[in-house]
Amino acid sequence: MARRIAAGAAYGGGGIGLIGVATVGLVLAEVQLAKRSVGGGVAPIAPPADGLYGTAFAGRSGLPALRLGVLGDSTAAGQGVRRAGHTPGALLASGLAAVAERPVELRNVALPGAMSDDLDRQVSLLVRDPVRPPDVCVIMIGANDVTHRMPPTQSVRHLASAVRRLRTAGAEVVVGTCPDLGTIEPVYQPLRWLARRVSRQLAAAQTIGVVEQGGRTVSLGDLLGPEFEANPRELFGPDNYHPSAEGYSTAAMAVLPTLCAALGLWPESDRLDGDRNESMLPVARAATRAAAEAGTEVTGARGPWALLKHRRRRRIPAAPDPAHAPSATR
Numbered sequence: 016m017a018r019r020i021a022a023g024a025a026y027g028g029g030g031i032g033l034i035g036v037a038t039v040g041l042v043l044a045e046v047q048l049a050k051r052s053v054g055g056g057v058a059p060i061a062p063p064a065d066g067l068y069g070t071a072f073a074g075r076s077g078l079p080a081l082r083l084g085v086l087g088d089s090t091a092a093g094q095g096v097r098r099a100g101h102t103p104g105a106l107l108a109s110g111l112a113a114v115a116e117r118p119v120e121l122r123n124v125a126l127p128g129a130m131s132d133d134l135d136r137q138v139s140l141l142v143r144d145p146v147r148p149p150d151v152c153v154i155m156i157g158a159n160d161v162t163h164r165m166p167p168t169q170s171v172r173h174l175a176s177a178v179r180r181l182r183t184a185g186a187e188v189v190v191g192t193c194p195d196l197g198t199i200e201p202v203y204q205p206l207r208w209l210a211r212r213v214s215r216q217l218a219a220a221q222t223i224g225v226v227e228q229g230g231r232t233v234s235l236g237d238l239l240g241p242e243f244e245a246n247p248r249e250l251f252g253p254d255n256y257h258p259s260a261e262g263y264s265t266a267a268m269a270v271l272p273t274l275c276a277a278l279g280l281w282p283e284s285d286r287l288d289g290d291r292n293e294s295m296l297p298v299a300r301a302a303t304r305a306a307a308e309a310g311t312e313v314t315g316a317r318g319p320w321a322l323l324k325h326r327r328r329r330r331i332p333a334a335p336d337p338a339h340a341p342s343a344t345r
Contacts, residue, residue, distance in 0.1 A: 061092035061095075061096075061127060064093065064099040064105040064108075066121060068108040068111075068112045068121060069111075069113065069115075069118045072115075072117050072118050078117055080118035080119055081120070082150045083104070083107065084149035084151075084152040084186065085103070085104040086124055086134060086137040086138065086141070086153070087129065087137075087154050087191075088129045088130070088156055088158060088159050089125070089128060090158065091103065091104070091125035091155035091156070091191075092127050093123075093263060095258055095259060096263065099337060101260035101263060103153075103263045103266060104153075105121065107270060107271055109335070110267065111151075111271070111280075115275070121337065122141060124137045124140045129159065130156075130159045130173075131156050131165065131173035131177075132173050134156065134174060134176070134177035135176065135180075141181070142180065142181070142184040148186055149181070152186050154174070154177065154188065156174060157193025157194070157214070157217050158193060158196060161193065161210070170221075171224040178228040178229070179228045188225070188228075188231070189230065189273050189274050189277055190221060190222075190225045190231070191235045191270055192218035192233070193221060193235070194214065194235045195211050195214045195215065196210040196211070215236065215307065218306040219302040219303050219305070222313050223299060226302075226314065226315045227298070227315070229315065231277055231314040234308060234309050234310060234311045234312075234313075235309060236306060236308070269309070269310045273312045273326065276312075287322065287324070291325045293323055293325060294323050295320050296321060301322075308325075311323060312324040
């Protein structure tokens with residue numbers, strides 16, 4: 016596993032050794048500046064979004080509501096927005112309900128500030144009901160692992176274990192890999208370059224671990240990079256770190272097609288489309304490519320091979336406030 020992580024995360028050797036001693040001092044100064052510029056307790060607390068979405072479809076199909084679990088850190092929780100309908104969990108639940116034409120029950124156990132070692136606790140919260148575990152789960156994790164310097168091997172081990180437990184419980188799993196921290200507005204060069212490099216390395220390693228456990232990944236990477244550069248005040252929240260409502264909507268648009276495909280609901284099959292530069296590659300190479308191309312899906316094929324796909328996206332409107340069904344009240 017260690018060799019495959021190294022292969023998947025290969026963006027040139029050297030790491031911190033690529034920069035001189037004088038540059039290290041500049042990087043440390045940039046870290047302190049970024050700490051003063053980002054956060055400060057300004058971002059709104061993530062609003063609770065648990066509940067039932069797509070209630071208009073109730074009773075139409077005669078099937079029970081799909082159960083969607085969301086795990087991860089503050090991005091998965093939706094920190095930075097004030098309305099429940101603007102959180103990524105709510106957006107995904109609403110979009111999934113529209114595609115499936117079935118109600119979707121959302122349970123979000125993500126914790127702001129969480130690192131990958133908290134996933135074991137979060138998974139336990141979702142699978143402790145053995146009668147009806149989640150049908151599908153979305154995990155968004157990794158940024159705090161980078162900023163708190165958790166070793167990548169440890170980070171991936173925790174994530175792979177979480178995916179394995181969810182798959183064993185019968186849930187499909189989609190992981191939004193580590194975002195590109197180099198897109199954060201207050202981060203300047205050379206810290207921006209280092210943040211981007213380390214983020215991509217972790218994203219590639221995450222993809223390898225997830226695919227080997229039967230999950231799918233979607234590279235968030237610098238998905239919002241062009242939008243952040245053009246409209247930083249629109250896509251960043253008030254703390255210049257967490258996404259705004261528009262930012263979360265953009266990320267949800269990238270994840271929704273894979274979420275639906277995992278349940279066999281997306282109109283596009285898993286067959287490759289050469290016109291969209293889709294291909295079958297060894298897992299490590301697919302992970303590296305995906306980390307460099309935001310919005311790319313990687314799913315296991317056979318043996319050491321994986322499918323690299325670029326699914327068409329649909330814009331997701333703001334989700335309505337959830338209907339808090341008794342089964343969704345915690």
